[in-house]
Amino acid sequence: MTLADKPARERILLTAHDLFYRDGIRATGIDKVIAESAISKVTFYRYFPSKNALILAFLEYRHRRWIDWFNDALQRHGAKPGEGLRPLAAALAEWFSNPVFRGCAFINITAEMGDAIPGVLAICQHHKQDMLAIIADLLPDSAARMTLANAAAVAVDGAIVKAQLESTQVNTKTKVALQSLEVILDALDKSVLASTNAQVP
Amino acid sequence: MTLADKPARERILLTAHDLFYRDGIRATGIDKVIAESAISKVTFYRYFPSKNALILAFLEYRHRRWIDWFNDALQRHGAKPGEGLRPLAAALAEWFSNPVFRGCAFINITAEMGDAIPGVLAICQHHKQDMLAIIADLLPDSAARMTLANAAAVAVDGAIVKAQLESTQVNTKTKVALQSLEVILDALDKSVLASTNAQVP
DNA sequence: GGGGATGTAGACAGATCTGTCTACACAGGG
DNA sequence: CCCTGTGTAGACAGATCTGTCTACATCCCC
Numbered sequence: 538m539t540l541a542d543k544p545a546r547e548r549i550l551l552t553a554h555d556l557f558y559r560d561g562i563r564a565t566g567i568d569k570v571i572a573e574s575a576i577s578k579v580t581f582y583r584y585f586p587s588k589n590a591l592i593l594a595f596l597e598y599r600h601r602r603w604i605d606w607f608n609d610a611l612q613r614h615g616a617k618p619g620e621g622l623r624p625l626a627a628a629l630a631e632w633f634s635n636p637v638f639r640g641c642a643f644i645n646i647t648a649e650m651g652d653a654i655p656g657v658l659a660i661c662q663h664h665k666q667d668m669l670a671i672i673a674d675l676l677p678d679s680a681a682r683m684t685l686a687n688a689a690a691v692a693v694d695g696a697i698v699k700a701q702l703e704s705t706q707v708n709t710k711t712k713v714a715l716q717s718l719e720v721i722l723d724a725l726d727k728s729v730l731a732s733t734n735a736q737v738p
Numbered sequence: 739m740t741l742a743d744k745p746a747r748e749r750i751l752l753t754a755h756d757l758f759y760r761d762g763i764r765a766t767g768i769d770k771v772i773a774e775s776a777i778s779k780v781t782f783y784r785y786f787p788s789k790n791a792l793i794l795a796f797l798e799y800r801h802r803r804w805i806d807w808f809n810d811a812l813q814r815h816g817a818k819p820g821e822g823l824r825p826l827a828a829a830l831a832e833w834f835s836n837p838v839f840r841g842c843a844f845i846n847i848t849a850e851m852g853d854a855i856p857g858v859l860a861i862c863q864h865h866k867q868d869m870l871a872i873i874a875d876l877l878p879d880s881a882a883r884m885t886l887a888n889a890a891a892v893a894v895d896g897a898i899v900k901a902q903l904e905s906t907q908v909n910t911k912t913k914v915a916l917q918s919l920e921v922i923l924d925a926l927d928k929s930v931l932a933s934t935n936a937q938v939p
Numbered sequence: 940g941g942g943g944a945t946g947t948a949g950a951c952a953g954a955t956c957t958g959t960c961t962a963c964a965c966a967g968g969g
Numbered sequence: 970c971c972c973t974g975t976g977t978a979g980a981c982a983g984a985t986c987t988g989t990c991t992a993c994a995t996c997c998c999c
Contacts, residue, residue, distance in 0.1 A: 545946080561850050563764040566986055577947045578988085588987070640849060644899055648841060648849035649762050662903055684921060691918040695896025698845055702863055717892040720885060724925035746976085767956055778977045779958085789957070 546584045548574045553595050554602075558642050561649055562592060589654050592646075596660045599642045604667055606632075611671070619677040621729070622689050622722040629693065630715050633700040640701035644694065665690070676729060685725050692721040747785045749775045750792070751799055758796050759843050762850055768792075790855050793847075797861045800843045805868055807833075812872070820878040822930070823890050823923040830894065831916050834901040841902035845895065866891065877930060886926050893922040 543551070552574035556565045567588050571581050585591040610628035632638060639645070643661040652658040672693070673686035699714035744752070753775035757766040768789050772782050786792040811829035833839060840846070844862040853859040873894070874887035900915035 560854075561764075561852075563762075564851070564854065567988085568986075578949085579990090580946060582988070583945085586988095639852065644903075645849035647903055648846035650765070651762075651840065653761075653765065658903070665900075665903060684917065687914050688918040688921040688925075691896035691900050691915065692893055692922060693896070694899045695892035695894070698895045698899060699866075699892050702845075702848055702859070702866060713888050714892065716885065717889040720889040720929075721893060721922055721925070724889075724922070724929050727929075728921075728925050768958085769956075779979085780960090781976060783958070784975085787958095 545574075545576050545580050549576060549581060549584060549591070550594060550598055553591055554598060555637075557592070557595050558599070558639060558645075559637065562646060563649065567591075592654060593656060593660070596643070596646070596657065596664075600660065600664050600667070603642070603664075604671070607668065607671060611675075616675055618674050620675065621726045622672070622675050623719075623726065625672065625675070625689065625693060626715060626719045626722055629696060629700075629718065633704065633714065638700070638704055641694070641697050644697065665694075668693070679729070681729070685729060689722060689725055692718055692725075746777050746781055750777060750782060750785060751795060754792055754796050755799060755803075756838075758793070759800070759840060759846075760838065763793060763847060764850065793855060794857060794861070797844070797847070797858065797865075801861070801865050801868070804843070804865075805872070808869065808872060812876075817876055819875050821876065822927045823873070823876050824920075824927065826873065826876070826890065826894060827916060827920045827923060830897060830901075830919065834905065834915065839901070839905055842895070842898045845898065866895075869894070880930070882930070886930060890923060890926055893919055893926075 549570065553565075553570045556570060556573065567581070570591070571578055574581075585594065607628065610631055611624050614624040614627035614631075616624035616628075643664045646657060647661050650657065669686055669690045672689050673682060676682050676685055676689075696714045696718035699717065703712075703714055750771065754766075754771045757771060757774065768782070771792070772779055775782075786795065808829065811832055812825050815825040815828035815832075817825035817829075844865045847858060848862050851858065870887055870891045873890050874883060877883050877886055877890075897915045897919035900918065904913075904915055
């Protein structure tokens with residue numbers, strides 16, 4: 538595998554990412570990360586002084602990786618600044634259909650541990666803030682912009698959770714999650730038009 | 739405390755509920771449940787043959803308790819069948835402001851463990867199905883009814899997650915979560931009117 | 940050739956977790 | 970009076986987890 542060629546620290550981080558994301562934090566022991574990334578215990582502790590340090594590094598890495606993917610997917614699905622929320626659904630459809638999809642790592646770790654490890658919650662809030670900023674960019678400038686962006690972000694998180702609950706279900710896939718998201722995004726896009734055109738019935 | 743008077747099984751279940759909900763499943767050891775509910779180990783294992791059995795019992799109990807609260811809160815905030823989604827926001831506001839609020843137990847356990855314990859996912863899906871049915875009851879009968887109910891349910895789950903991320907934040911409370919939910923619910927209620935009146939611009 | 944950085948293998952301590960087991964207490968009904 | 974059901978206290982086995990430590994191997998640059 539190509540992973541074996543990479544430097545030790547990166548190999549650890551990539552392995553930890555896959556295991557933490559798939560199985561959860563507490564369910565993943567350090568020994569498993571060490572075995573799976575084919576390094577020794579000493580090497581591991583040279584790069585990460587503790588499991589907590591690895592968890593924080595995992596979150597930073599996941600954040601960068603997810604945000605990069607998100608921007609790229611939106612681009613690929615025709616997102617343009619100020620032109621509406623619709624590409625969000627197409628981008629997320631891509632994610633939800635990925636076989637390793639298991640929800641949002643930041644929602645998951647908050648659900649699992651709250652702020653048991655200091656700093657985790659702040660990272661999660663920061664992640665959601667960055668997602669919000671990207672969503673806001675899709676909306677035209679108006680007084681209601683951030684209100685609508687927040688609403689869209691809530692809808693996105695709801696759809697992620699719904700897809701996560703659906704995804705393990707036999708054959709149902711994530712259709713309801715996506716359809717529901719589209720319904721909400723359309724309604725929000727319409728209310729943008731209504732507010733910019735001042736045409737509220 | 740009044741808890742001490744209750745029969746052993748109920749005492750165990752109530753204690754486990756509080757600990758599981760607050761700290762998560764894996765973070766809560768059996769020993770802690772036993773110590774906190776002031777019973778002995780033998781008594782515990784008489785009522786629950788394993789930790790998994792306790793987890794499943796916790797989920798059943800939590801389901802009944804939450805659904806009962808949900809119905810009651812909607813009633814108290816003026817929900818009437820077919821008359822719109824608005825009371826949802828008021829009911830959830832009540833929950834979010836509860837100091838022990840830590841999100842949806844079913845979203846949390848799915849985030850933490852997926853389906854590592856057989857049966858858990860099915861219970862979570864069942865819970866969300868029941869929530870959906872209650873939400874659908876707020877909407878008037880129409881072709882779009884279940885589509886809109888699903889969208890509202892996704893918005894509710896999104897708001898729950900948002901409130902959970904906000905709630906530990908200093909002083910910000912759950913304002914954005916609730917405001918976002920209201921924006922979505924209003925947009926959905928409006929699209930009900932539009933579809934029933936056939937007045938799509 | 941020598942030294943430092945980087946690596947491996949694996950034993951170990953100490954903690955924690957689940958689940959079982961022994962030994963004992965006590966109340967109520969036949 | 971004794972038996973059964975229900976309870977307590979706590980030792981224990983066996984597993985697993987984090988983090989440390991020793992002893993040894995390799996490689997690259999000076």
